[in-house]
Amino acid sequence: MLYLVVALIVLGIFSAILGLLSHNKKGESSVILADSSSCNTCNGDNPKCEQLCMMEAATREIEYFDDEELDRFKGRQGNQYTDDEAEEFRNVMLTMQQNEVSAWSRSLTLRGIEVPYQVKDELLMLMEH
Numbered sequence: 588m589l590y591l592v593v594a595l596i597v598l599g600i601f602s603a604i605l606g607l608l609s610h611n612k613k614g615e616s617s618v619i620l621a622d623s624s625s626c627n628t629c630n631g632d633n634p635k636c637e638q639l640c641m642m643e644a645a646t647r648e649i650e651y652f653d654d655e656e657l658d659r660f661k662g663r664q665g666n667q668y669t670d671d672e673a674e675e676f677r678n679v680m681l682t683m684q685q686n687e688v689s690a691w692s693r694s695l696t697l698r699g700i701e702v703p704y705q706v707k708d709e710l711l712m713l714m715e716h
Contacts, residue, residue, distance in 0.1 A: 640693065649698055652691045654679045661699045668703035676706045680713065688713040 657676065660668070668676075683691060692710060695702060702710055 650690060650694050652679065652683055652687065652694065654691070654694075657695070657700055658698060660701075663701060665701040665704045665707065668705065670705060673703035673705035676703055677709065680706065680710060685713055685716060 657679065660672070680688065680691065688710065692702070692714065
């Protein structure tokens, strides 16, 4: 029991010394933090990344991808599109670069436009790569 108490005290002192050494004279931490991933790297695997990017995007002006014609679908449910209307979404999606697909999906969400069910699987596949 005595060894355990001594070990905990030594560990506490060691942690305190490391904490003091990790700050410079101005009191700022000198520990290098890993750069957080940008919204361009969010791929759906990390819900926190997606949530943070949506919050960040909501504070900025909505980005359009030469798809203003899709605004007429605002408020429509994903299961209420005809095949021709879904094809409009597919055409826009397939004309953009793959690294833009996630940002386009966020743009649609911020604009209140739900992706047609007919296109959703393709969209998710493009976002994963």
